[in-house]
Amino acid sequence: MPNYIKKKKTDKPKKRQASQSTLVKKLDKVFSQYIRLRDSDANGYCRCISCNRVHYWKDIQNGHYMSRRYLSTRFDEMNCNAQCVACNIFNQGNIQMYRQNLIKKIGEKNVDYLEYKAKGTIKRYSIFELQELIKYYSVLVKKLSEEKGIRI
Numbered sequence: 497m498p499n500y501i502k503k504k505k506t507d508k509p510k511k512r513q514a515s516q517s518t519l520v521k522k523l524d525k526v527f528s529q530y531i532r533l534r535d536s537d538a539n540g541y542c543r544c545i546s547c548n549r550v551h552y553w554k555d556i557q558n559g560h561y562m563s564r565r566y567l568s569t570r571f572d573e574m575n576c577n578a579q580c581v582a583c584n585i586f587n588q589g590n591i592q593m594y595r596q597n598l599i600k601k602i603g604e605k606n607v608d609y610l611e612y613k614a615k616g617t618i619k620r621y622s623i624f625e626l627q628e629l630i631k632y633y634s635v636l637v638k639k640l641s642e643e644k645g646i647r648i
């Protein structure tokens with residue numbers, strides 16, 4: 497039997513791994529913090545991508561241009577922008593204004609690309625990938641909050 501298959505007797509039983517959906521939720525949370533801190537000014541205020549109203553970063557949400565149900569763009573930084581609750585939830589994303597302002601922000605080519613990426617590609621995240629992304633965005637959140645002097 498090759499070495500890599502042999503199990504040492506001293507190995508402790510493996511901890512149960514966090515499930516895919518638990519990790520996606522965890523990543524949603526830290527990714528949302530990252531997007532809102534990225535989009536906030538030095539005082540912690542963000543402008544809604546759709547209606548341009550200004551809100552404190554804790555009172556605004558991470559609004560997805562292409563719906564969250566497309567996993568391929570769910571954690572794409574271009575697809576995610578600070579958006580007020582009214583636009584994100586009650587106005588179904590205020591999508592026309594979102595598109596116009598997103599074109600101003602990242603250019604029409606990138607907006608077209610996001611639409612293709614969401615609908616035309618399939619993304620499956622491994623447990624490892626999700627864990628790494630959570631670590632990556634946790635570091636960025638900490639860095640941004642220190643740089644901007646915004647308390648989390």
Ligand SMILES: [Zn+2]
Nearest residue numbers: 544547580583
């Ligand atoms: Zn809004």
